[in-house]
Amino acid sequence: MVLATQLKKDMEVQVDVQGLPEQKKVVYNTKDLNLWYGNDHALKNINLEINENEVTAIIGPSGCGKSTYIKTLNRMVELVPTVRISGDITYREQSIFQKSYKVEELRTYVGMVFQKPNPFPKSIYDNIAYGPRTHGIKNKKILDEIVEKSLRGAAIWDEVKDRLNENAYGLSGGQQQRLCIARCLAIEPDVILMDEPTSALDPISTLKVEELVQELKKDYSIIIVTHNMQQAARISDITAFFLNGEVIEFDQTNKIFSNPNDKRTEDYITGRFG
Amino acid sequence: MVLATQLKKDMEVQVDVQGLPEQKKVVYNTKDLNLWYGNDHALKNINLEINENEVTAIIGPSGCGKSTYIKTLNRMVELVPTVRISGDITYREQSIFQKSYKVEELRTYVGMVFQKPNPFPKSIYDNIAYGPRTHGIKNKKILDEIVEKSLRGAAIWDEVKDRLNENAYGLSGGQQQRLCIARCLAIEPDVILMDEPTSALDPISTLKVEELVQELKKDYSIIIVTHNMQQAARISDITAFFLNGEVIEFDQTNKIFSNPNDKRTEDYITGRFG
Amino acid sequence: MKYIDSAQVQKKMSSRLLFNQILKTLFFLSTIVGLVVLVVLFYRVISQSIGWIDLSFLTNKLSTMPERAGIMGAILGTVWLMIVVAPITLFLGVGTAIYLEEYAKKSKFQSFIQTNISNLAGVPSIVFGILGLTIFVRAAGLGNIILAGGLTMALLVLPIVVVSSQEAIRAVPSFLREASYAMGATKWQTIIKVVLPAALPGILTGTILALSRAIGETAPLVVIGIPALLIPFPGGIFDKFTVLPMQIYYWTVDAALVAEYANLAAATIVVLLFVLFAMNSIAIFIRNKFQQRY
Amino acid sequence: SSDTNGNGGTNNTGNSNSGSGDPGSGEASAELEGSVVIDGSGTVYPLMAKLAENYMINEQEGVSVEVSRAGTSAGFKKFLVENGTDFNDASRQIKDEEQAEADALGMEVKELKVALDGLTFVVHPENDWATELTEQEIIDIFLASTGKENWSDVRPDFPNEPINTYGPNENHGTYEFFWEVILGKEDLSSDVNLQQEYSTLVDLISKDKNAIGFFGYGYYANNTDKLTAVKVDFGNGPVEPSLDTIKEDGAYANFTRPVFTYLNVDHAKEKPQVLDFAIYAMKSVNDVAGETGFAPLPSEEIDKVVSELEALK
Amino acid sequence: MPEVTTNVKKANVRELIKKNKNTVNMHKILETVMPKLLLVIAIISVLTTIGIILTLITETFEFFKRVPFVEFYTGTVLKPLGENAQFGILPLIAGTLMSSLIAMCVAIPIGLMSAVYLSEYASERVRKALKPILEVLAGIPTIVYGFFALTFVTPLLRSFIPGLEPSNILSPGIVMGIMIIPMVASLSEDAMSSVPKSMREGALALGATKLEVSWKVVVPAAMSGIIASFVLAISRAIGETMIVTIASGSSKNFTFDLTQSMQTMTAYIVEVTGGDAPAGSTLYYSLYAVAMTLFVFTLVMNMLAQYISRKFREEY
Numbered sequence A, B: 001m002v003l004a005t006q007l008k009k010d011m012e013v014q015v016d017v018q019g020l021p022e023q024k025k026v027v028y029n030t031k032d033l034n035l036w037y038g039n040d041h042a043l044k045n046i047n048l049e050i051n052e053n054e055v056t057a058i059i060g061p062s063g064c065g066k067s068t069y070i071k072t073l074n075r076m077v078e079l080v081p082t083v084r085i086s087g088d089i090t091y092r093e094q095s096i097f098q099k100s101y102k103v104e105e106l107r108t109y110v111g112m113v114f115q116k117p118n119p120f121p122k123s124i125y126d127n128i129a130y131g132p133r134t135h136g137i138k139n140k141k142i143l144d145e146i147v148e149k150s151l152r153g154a155a156i157w158d159e160v161k162d163r164l165n166e167n168a169y170g171l172s173g174g175q176q177q178r179l180c181i182a183r184c185l186a187i188e189p190d191v192i193l194m195d196e197p198t199s200a201l202d203p204i205s206t207l208k209v210e211e212l213v214q215e216l217k218k219d220y221s222i223i224i225v226t227h228n229m230q231q232a233a234r235i236s237d238i239t240a241f242f243l244n245g246e247v248i249e250f251d252q253t254n255k256i257f258s259n260p261n262d263k264r265t266e267d268y269i270t271g272r273f274g
Numbered sequence C: 001m002k003y004i005d006s007a008q009v010q011k012k013m014s015s016r017l018l019f020n021q022i023l024k025t026l027f028f029l030s031t032i033v034g035l036v037v038l039v040v041l042f043y044r045v046i047s048q049s050i051g052w053i054d055l056s057f058l059t060n061k062l063s064t065m066p067e068r069a070g071i072m073g074a075i076l077g078t079v080w081l082m083i084v085v086a087p088i089t090l091f092l093g094v095g096t097a098i099y100l101e102e103y104a105k106k107s108k109f110q111s112f113i114q115t116n117i118s119n120l121a122g123v124p125s126i127v128f129g130i131l132g133l134t135i136f137v138r139a140a141g142l143g144n145i146i147l148a149g150g151l152t153m154a155l156l157v158l159p160i161v162v163v164s165s166q167e168a169i170r171a172v173p174s175f176l177r178e179a180s181y182a183m184g185a186t187k188w189q190t191i192i193k194v195v196l197p198a199a200l201p202g203i204l205t206g207t208i209l210a211l212s213r214a215i216g217e218t219a220p221l222v223v224i225g226i227p228a229l230l231i232p233f234p235g236g237i238f239d240k241f242t243v244l245p246m247q248i249y250y251w252t253v254d255a256a257l258v259a260e261y262a263n264l265a266a267a268t269i270v271v272l273l274f275v276l277f278a279m280n281s282i283a284i285f286i287r288n289k290f291q292q293r294y
Numbered sequence D: 001s002s003d004t005n006g007n008g009g010t011n012n013t014g015n016s017n018s019g020s021g022d023p024g025s026g027e028a029s030a031e032l033e034g035s036v037v038i039d040g041s042g043t044v045y046p047l048m049a050k051l052a053e054n055y056m057i058n059e060q061e062g063v064s065v066e067v068s069r070a071g072t073s074a075g076f077k078k079f080l081v082e083n084g085t086d087f088n089d090a091s092r093q094i095k096d097e098e099q100a101e102a103d104a105l106g107m108e109v110k111e112l113k114v115a116l117d118g119l120t121f122v123v124h125p126e127n128d129w130a131t132e133l134t135e136q137e138i139i140d141i142f143l144a145s146t147g148k149e150n151w152s153d154v155r156p157d158f159p160n161e162p163i164n165t166y167g168p169n170e171n172h173g174t175y176e177f178f179w180e181v182i183l184g185k186e187d188l189s190s191d192v193n194l195q196q197e198y199s200t201l202v203d204l205i206s207k208d209k210n211a212i213g214f215f216g217y218g219y220y221a222n223n224t225d226k227l228t229a230v231k232v233d234f235g236n237g238p239v240e241p242s243l244d245t246i247k248e249d250g251a252y253a254n255f256t257r258p259v260f261t262y263l264n265v266d267h268a269k270e271k272p273q274v275l276d277f278a279i280y281a282m283k284s285v286n287d288v289a290g291e292t293g294f295a296p297l298p299s300e301e302i303d304k305v306v307s308e309l310e311a312l313k
Numbered sequence E: 001m002p003e004v005t006t007n008v009k010k011a012n013v014r015e016l017i018k019k020n021k022n023t024v025n026m027h028k029i030l031e032t033v034m035p036k037l038l039l040v041i042a043i044i045s046v047l048t049t050i051g052i053i054l055t056l057i058t059e060t061f062e063f064f065k066r067v068p069f070v071e072f073y074t075g076t077v078l079k080p081l082g083e084n085a086q087f088g089i090l091p092l093i094a095g096t097l098m099s100s101l102i103a104m105c106v107a108i109p110i111g112l113m114s115a116v117y118l119s120e121y122a123s124e125r126v127r128k129a130l131k132p133i134l135e136v137l138a139g140i141p142t143i144v145y146g147f148f149a150l151t152f153v154t155p156l157l158r159s160f161i162p163g164l165e166p167s168n169i170l171s172p173g174i175v176m177g178i179m180i181i182p183m184v185a186s187l188s189e190d191a192m193s194s195v196p197k198s199m200r201e202g203a204l205a206l207g208a209t210k211l212e213v214s215w216k217v218v219v220p221a222a223m224s225g226i227i228a229s230f231v232l233a234i235s236r237a238i239g240e241t242m243i244v245t246i247a248s249g250s251s252k253n254f255t256f257d258l259t260q261s262m263q264t265m266t267a268y269i270v271e272v273t274g275g276d277a278p279a280g281s282t283l284y285y286s287l288y289a290v291a292m293t294l295f296v297f298t299l300v301m302n303m304l305a306q307y308i309s310r311k312f313r314e315e316y
């Protein structure tokens, strides 16, 4: 039971810091969402609300649909040609599946950080400037400012400020991941989606990214998928537990980890499966 | 502690069945074996004796050198060009690293079953007959007999006897694995090496293979690598625990699982790492 | 009952191992055949060309007199031909590759075009010559000028560029595309700003190899018709021309008339091979130097 | 099928520098540009190629003269079309039907006789039996009707070896001259190995001990080390083909024929470089005839043609 | 993190992006135009094929109006010039088959054995050294091989094969075979190296020697890829032009005697276009009939190769 005990300890800290939850503004509202890959029913009747300036963690065993869900939020999932979707998701009260809704615009409001750091094979500077440039910002001075601000925001400015013109692949994995976060900050999103952002990183880099997430929460709403339950416990306010494409439990993080409603949630967080 | 409790139960059964160990004949003797992949020291000062007609399990976390060790026993490890070896292994009192020793001959005495079933893309019959044919048996009647005997020995005869001329890839994963065991029996080996033979199989196929191993013990000496501690506890007589290329503990299986000498062994089998 | 007799196994083992050894040697010798031929070929060609390759050979005009003959015209012809072939194949080849890889995934039509391209790659070059003769030289009335030859060659090597560009584009990891989409970039922006730059080294390598194929091709030009004696240097894509392989062809055939022509042919071969080696080296250099490891 | 205008423009820019670099070279004539396209006889090719080369070196650097060698008959087909070649070399005279085609096109064609050639029969240098043959024996060897298969069929004391016969294919005036004039249009044996390229013929015969083949004297003259010319007995003892014997009234007269180049007069009038080259070619042909294996024509005959051409200016 | 400035600038970038939304309409236009443009480009490859086929078909059709189809494909005499022209393609088919057959006799055994050596025996270092050499061999222009065949291989062969004619099909056939070795070797090697390592290990663990593993496990498992490489090689040999043109002469013998000069379909096309067949003559149309036949031969071979490697792909 070593593991469970450890989790408990994390919990206590969490509860202390956070106190009671307040009512917040809703960013994303998911209603009866179903998603199929071909005939494979990957998401089943999902109903979730995501709040502003909170960290929402999504946990669940491999293949339960975490990545699928998070990629549905910025409609990246539609890159898979066989995908079919029913139900609805509203972002800031607008349905993102409306015909007239422009995905490209949605994605400027909703940044995404991936499991494996995926910088472009360009210079550090160009990586950060990619988003602004894509959206028509050409002015060199403004770009310089954005680059610096974003890198500072991702807590990597000091490490890279002297090598902005070097290829991003010269950075370490942890630095690359923070670069990717910076790249995402450069277009000043409203929401940041993170799909297991630390699973490819070493413990020290992981810690840095976790701290960063806590920092970013002040300005952004964050949805983070993680395999690491301690991480979910440490950094999130709200946790959704997915299993086989369904949301089993969705609640305050301290509630989920200390006193889950569902037996399956308990089994999962105590390591009985997954 | 659910896991540990479960293990305990398995132990008790094991102890009952087996009683006290008797002194047996030595098949393999490993003396001060060291092995490097390039500069990577993968096996460090291994000393082990493997007995006749026993099942020896090798356990340990990923990357600890289990596969490397078992592949050294039939010198398959030498297929990796950067391998260097020091120390000695004797098989039936002959050093297998002697210049004059023919590996091909060694491998007719020492069969091997791999993690992923690897039948040849030939008919079931030809898969089994491959070994005998290689060693010069051409007589159709004798081959027929060998095929039947081996398939029976691997407990798969009834399932395939009517489709001996079909391609082996038409079989299910579990059947393929038993076919590979049968293929290995066909050359009537003395020792059978198994490298995680059930890790690619479903639970029912796993059970069948485990039963088969118990059965084969009567005629063969078996060395089995496994990730699954329950499995090691269930089917083996002796267990070696590897860690970082070293043998941490090597003892009667019931001793290892009920009362390990080394703290690291205990940590591993209770799931604290690995 | 034992079927496998270990004494028997042991007895057979030596002969099996011996047989293995013998065939291993045979296999090795087979592999070496290529090397031997290469050495003989180079030796022959180089020794025959000694004394014939010098600056004036490279810079002189063509002549019926072996001592005065030079291949500048053929070199310029080759250069002009490539000036036609390179942009056309690059444009058509990369465009087709982008379409197939990025836009037309998995449709029937896509597999039709794909099959079509691989079949086109197998069409003998001389059939392309017939196509060029009929369509560009005669129907379009261009005559046997560089433009007509270049168009023919471009179609001939197009499949090579398409396939290698496809491979290069496919090798761009999908996570780069995802990263770009996630920034709100459109598909075309993603292709132009992320995919193509990342695929560029592969595309260039493939294109250079395709061009070196075009530089060495003779058959389509024979069909299109290259004059046996053309002395002036070509000055543009509407001029008549000859190229290095054609000059080798005529001199090889005419060596029966003037023995020294064989030496001129050998000397031209050396020049041609040198050009091809240089191009291949550039391709390898680009591949090793600029290929991004992710 | 040559695009004169396109060529002219680009060639001009390519060569004007070198042209103005040594204005003293050549004769006083104005600098010309554009192209001259010559095709036709392979026999005449070496002569024309030489003339073209000299013209471009010594006279008009700006003019591009290209010479091909499809063969007399094939060449006429490219000559007698709209926008065809400027000159067609021929190792036989234009045929009536070819002339008729020209008339139908409204094309004025001028015949320029350039030199004399002797049809030369050659054997392998190791062939020591057939170095002298009578005219009739040669005819018999090539005729289908006589059925000569072995050398011993020609003369009993010749070795009992197969005769391998070679010659240019039907694209060539040389073939037609041989078939029409010497064989009297009787069927050629189907065994004759007919080739497109004279160089191939030279190569094949030089490597085949039992070979006998024929072509223009020039191709023999360049390869005397590889081939032996058959001395032909026209009734007055064996005659060896040579620049001396090849004459319209010489000892080798029976196998002697004039060779021509045909000029498209319309082109000559439109394009000064074509006419200029024609005049140059006629003026210089006797200088290069010998070295390329042709017997020169009497200079009066040449002068007459030159003045006719100059009148076209 | 300096929060105040962040908020100020946050509005800033967002506003800039919003403002640009109107000016970046160009992207939307590109987004709809480019796929269509690229489609048009992609269709050019199809047009090329259609161009080839149409060109060949129309003119071939004209040819068969003059020379009956059956006569063409059963005729053993090809005498395209002169008064009594005869058009039978069999001599050319015989020449093509002979040269390809000889080439295959060289390329298949040597190529396959090289492939086995490279994929099963050679150490990484040796493979790294030998493969580029094979690639060089494949990259040499065919005209160079033609020169080599004529000036080196033919005299060499004639020095110990007495009956060999100065032009013969043997020498270009052999050289063509050498040229094709790399193709067979590298395609077969690809097929063999895609046989999973576990298959080799399975056989080695039974005490098989490397030879037995290669010959009885790897080669059979890779058979479809290997056969496909043979078929592609044949197709390549059939379409090869310059080597045969230069070294095999232009005798239209209908024979299977490899010491003799024979003409292939490709060499015939070179000969006829070299003599510049005037448009409109039967000779001219025969060019297309032969090219059509050649095209169909190679197309069938290529499709067969694709079919084999697709249909019989091993699932291991």
Ligand SMILES: Nc1ncnc2c1ncn2[C@@H]1O[C@H](COP(=O)(O)OP(=O)(O)OP(=O)(O)O)[C@@H](O)[C@H]1O
Pocket (backbone or CB within 6 Å): A037, A040, A042, A060, A061, A062, A063, A064, A065, A066, A067, A068, A069, A080
């Ligand atoms: N591109 C795809 N095509 C078809 N099925 C897919 C695809 N991507 C995912 N799936 C299926 O959808 C289900 C959910 O996958 P998803 O990637 O969302 O799981 P996950 O919870 O993110 O797992 P992990 O923790 O391993 O990342 C799985 O059954 C998976 O096999």
Ligand SMILES: Nc1ncnc2c1ncn2[C@@H]1O[C@H](COP(=O)(O)OP(=O)(O)OP(=O)(O)O)[C@@H](O)[C@H]1O
Pocket (backbone or CB within 6 Å): B037, B040, B042, B060, B061, B062, B063, B064, B065, B066, B067, B068, B069, B080, B227
């Ligand atoms: N072919 C190889 N080349 C280089 N290093 C190797 C090779 N195979 C294994 N190793 C290294 O040797 C060590 C032992 O590997 P081995 O495969 O024996 O581990 P294992 O205990 O079987 O692990 P697993 O449970 O994952 O199968 C590892 O560090 C591994 O990285």
Ligand SMILES: [Mg+2]
Pocket (backbone or CB within 6 Å): A066, A067, A068, A195
């Ligand atoms: Mg996932």
Ligand SMILES: [Mg+2]
Pocket (backbone or CB within 6 Å): B066, B067, B068, B195
């Ligand atoms: Mg292992």
Ligand SMILES: O=P([O-])([O-])[O-]
Pocket (backbone or CB within 6 Å): D040, D041, D042, D043, D044, D070, D071, D072, D073, D090, D091, D168, D171, D172, D173, D174, D175
């Ligand atoms: O090439 P010919 O001179 O024989 O026409």
